[in-house]
Amino acid sequence: MAANNFRHALFCAIITLIISYPIIGFNLEAQGISVTLTGADTSTVVLVLLAAVVVFLFQLFRDQIMGGLKSIPSPMPKTQKEPMAENKRAKIESWVLTGIVVLALFWPFFVSRGAVDLATLVLIYVMLALGLNVVVGLAGLLDLGYVAFYAVGAYTFALLSQYAGISFWMALPIGACLAALFGLVLGFPVLRLRGDYLAIVTLGFGEIIRILLNNWTAVTGGPNGIGGIPDPTLFGMEFGRRVREEGNTSFHETFGIAYSGEHKVIFLYLIALVLAVITALIIRRFMRMPVGRAWEALREDEIAARSLGLSRTAVKLSAFTIGAFFAGFAGTVFASKQGFISPESFVFLESAIILAIVVLGGMGSQLGVVLAAVAVTILPELAREFSDYRMLVFGAAMVLMMVWRPQGLMPMRRIHIELRRQE
Amino acid sequence: MLEVQNLSMRFGGLLAVDQVSLDVQEHEIVSIIGPNGAGKTTVFNCISGFYKPTGGKILFEGNEVQGKPDYKISRLGMVRTFQHVRLFGQMTVVENLLVAQHRHLNTNLISGLIKTPDYRERERKSLDRAAYWLDRVGLLELANREAGNLAYGQQRRLEIARCMVTEPKLLMLDEPAAGLNPAETKDLNQLIVSLKEDYNVSVLLIEHDMSLVMDISDRITVINQGRPLAAGTPDEVRQNDDVIKAYLGEA
Numbered sequence: 001m002a003a004n005n006f007r008h009a010l011f012c013a014i015i016t017l018i019i020s021y022p023i024i025g026f027n028l029e030a031q032g033i034s035v036t037l038t039g040a041d042t043s044t045v046v047l048v049l050l051a052a053v054v055v056f057l058f059q060l061f062r063d064q065i066m067g068g069l070k071s072i073p074s075p076m077p078k079t080q081k082e083p084m085a086e087n088k089r090a091k092i093e094s095w096v097l098t099g100i101v102v103l104a105l106f107w108p109f110f111v112s113r114g115a116v117d118l119a120t121l122v123l124i125y126v127m128l129a130l131g132l133n134v135v136v137g138l139a140g141l142l143d144l145g146y147v148a149f150y151a152v153g154a155y156t157f158a159l160l161s162q163y164a165g166i167s168f169w170m171a172l173p174i175g176a177c178l179a180a181l182f183g184l185v186l187g188f189p190v191l192r193l194r195g196d197y198l199a200i201v202t203l204g205f206g207e208i209i210r211i212l213l214n215n216w217t218a219v220t221g222g223p224n225g226i227g228g229i230p231d232p233t234l235f236g237m238e239f240g241r242r243v244r245e246e247g248n249t250s251f252h253e254t255f256g257i258a259y260s261g262e263h264k265v266i267f268l269y270l271i272a273l274v275l276a277v278i279t280a281l282i283i284r285r286f287m288r289m290p291v292g293r294a295w296e297a298l299r300e301d302e303i304a305a306r307s308l309g310l311s312r313t314a315v316k317l318s319a320f321t322i323g324a325f326f327a328g329f330a331g332t333v334f335a336s337k338q339g340f341i342s343p344e345s346f347v348f349l350e351s352a353i354i355l356a357i358v359v360l361g362g363m364g365s366q367l368g369v370v371l372a373a374v375a376v377t378i379l380p381e382l383a384r385e386f387s388d389y390r391m392l393v394f395g396a397a398m399v400l401m402m403v404w405r406p407q408g409l410m411p412m413r414r415i416h417i418e419l420r421r422q423e
Numbered sequence: 424m425l426e427v428q429n430l431s432m433r434f435g436g437l438l439a440v441d442q443v444s445l446d447v448q449e450h451e452i453v454s455i456i457g458p459n460g461a462g463k464t465t466v467f468n469c470i471s472g473f474y475k476p477t478g479g480k481i482l483f484e485g486n487e488v489q490g491k492p493d494y495k496i497s498r499l500g501m502v503r504t505f506q507h508v509r510l511f512g513q514m515t516v517v518e519n520l521l522v523a524q525h526r527h528l529n530t531n532l533i534s535g536l537i538k539t540p541d542y543r544e545r546e547r548k549s550l551d552r553a554a555y556w557l558d559r560v561g562l563l564e565l566a567n568r569e570a571g572n573l574a575y576g577q578q579r580r581l582e583i584a585r586c587m588v589t590e591p592k593l594l595m596l597d598e599p600a601a602g603l604n605p606a607e608t609k610d611l612n613q614l615i616v617s618l619k620e621d622y623n624v625s626v627l628l629i630e631h632d633m634s635l636v637m638d639i640s641d642r643i644t645v646i647n648q649g650r651p652l653a654a655g656t657p658d659e660v661r662q663n664d665d666v667i668k669a670y671l672g673e674a
Contacts, residue, residue: 282536285535285536286532286535286536289532289535289536290521290522290524290525290535291532291535293514293518293521293522293525294522294525296511296513296514296518296522297511297514297522300510300511300512300513300514301509301510301511301512303473303505303509304505304509304510304511305511305522306473306493306494306497307471307473307493307494307497307502307503307505307509308494308497308502308522308523308525308585308586308589309494309495309497309498309502309523309525309526309589310494310522310525311492311494312494414513414514414515414518414567414569416567417515417517417518417521417550417566417567419517419550419553419554419557419563419566
């Protein structure tokens with residue numbers, strides 16, 4: 001055992017060296033037109049060697065270290081895991097949620113513009129993650145191209161406003177429905193696929209949409225994107241300093257207050273908040289309806305579901321369509337928030353991040369997904385100085401999560417259904 | 424009500440089922456027996472629509488159903504269980520029964536979203552039906568447990584209950600007694616007979632437990648190497664020389 005451990009540790013240390021030395025230990029320097037390879041200075045080399053030693057020691061004493069970590073009390077004590085009376089728990093949960101939403105309603109009036117802007121982004125991710133949660137968490141269909149529907153929603157609004165002058169509120173349902181339509185269309189070819197194969201096809205679909213947007217220069221402007229996307233209006237009141245469209249009034253004049261750029265930001269935030277809450281409520285209902293149970297049944301055992309008369313086609317398509325619908329929602333809000341969109345915003349990394357949110361939060365769990373969306377969006381912003389290592393930290397966080405809480409931050413809880421006794 | 428005529432199923436070079444015919448009348452328990460690998464489950468898969476038979480006809484209540492998709496066949500009133508229990512493991516016991524009743528709940532999304540009175544009524548009814556069947560198979564106390572955590576015998580009973588809430592006309596059981604202890608087998612025996620007597624369901628049964636088969640079957644079909652070997656009442660089958668040689672063994 002000990003010898004085995006030693007060999008393993010040595011192996012890991014060598015791998016660390018092999019991987020890190022060429023990446024960190026060599027520099028490419030451009031001198032005129034030629035590029036020369038120079039070794040890094042001694043301190044870097046020492047650091048690399050030190051890292052290898054750390055890996056070696058960790059692997060050697062891994063059992064002890066992991067054992068020590070296990071004895072640290074977990075953030076949620078076991079006693080709390082004893083189920084409370086179900087209805088009591090549900091009541092507390094709904095009170096807490098209502099409290100959070102009310103707090104979120106008033107919060108933006110007391111903080112900086114940047115914070116509100118970031119919060120809007122968080123809410124967009126919450127919407128996206130809730131939508132993807134339907135497809136991945138509930139229906140168990142691994143979708144790696146989810147960002148495509150987000151793009152469809154955003155571009156629908158951008159194009160409609162550019163070519164037809166359609167406002168945000170008109171574009172919102174259109175964008176969502178169009179995204180849903182794309183979901184339906186994608187759903188058909190992948191009906192028979194599961195797992196890895198499904199992931200590959202959806203990945204391809206996401207790329208197709210992005211590349212299409214990039215290359216269809218005549219309509220989408222290609223990589224230049226589309227700018228000048230109008231802000232949402234409040235009953236015909238605009239939030240700009242000057243009114244852009246005939247017949248509209250401006251918000252600050254109507255209420256006789258000084259113009260401030262913050263009004264618009266807060267208004268967008270509130271729209272995103274309301275939409276996110278609506279998304280959460282609708283999906284929550286769906287989960288308790290026959291359609292939600294059908295999604296889960298198909299995830300659990302497709303053959304059994306079919307033997308009970310569930311149509312695989314209908315169930316899968318409904319999951320794809322509804323998931324895509326909410327991505328379209330989020331896309332429209334995103335386009336409005338940014339005022340400018342380009343295919344750059346809809347790369348595969350976005351899909352990966354949304355998926356990471358769902359997995360981190362706990363598949364199928366709404367509260368967990370919201371928490372994870374907050375964490376995944378805000379943490380990189382807080383750690384801007386370390387932006388070079390963002391992906392590294394992100395990856396490390398994922399690995400740690402999988403070790404400690406493989407079921408996610410807040411695993412999905414099943415609802416308790418009261419049955420009436422038979423007389 | 425069910426009539427299978429000259430059913431054949433070929434997988435490439437392997438003829439798994441060859442010209443098998445059988446029928447189930449209303450209010451009848453029919454068993455299919457035979458050695459392992461004889462093609463019993465393949466017959467089941469053909470009838471329930473999981474396989475598309477390569478030859479022969481399957482008539483259910485006079486209509487040809489061979490080659491129809493599985494979920495449509497199940498909606499006609501032919502529901503099956505599986506040789507290896509197939510429950511929705513992470514869902515609760517009562518949710519398993521609610522999934523099965525989606526047809527009775529087949530309201531559109533909007534009425535469910537705003538909880539129309541009609542929707543509530545349907546949901547209440549399906550909960551009542553679920554409670555009734557849970558009580559019937561003795562699982563009412565476990566209604567909110569995860570189905571995957573039940574003991575094996577309980578899972579078997581839940582699977583049958585899940586079929587029964589769909590209100591089938593014909594219940595197809597694939598080795599329901601496999602893995603049960605003698606006491607549980609006896610309960611199962613009574614349950615199947617009661618399904619026939621009290622709920623007027625016909626049963627098509629695959630089973631290796633001869634005491635169970637001989638006890639409750641009205642008729643038996645014996646299959647050996649994909650071909651029909653014999654058919655008749657339990658007594659006739661028990662005395663059939665071919666059957667004794669191929670399957671029952673000489674006692």
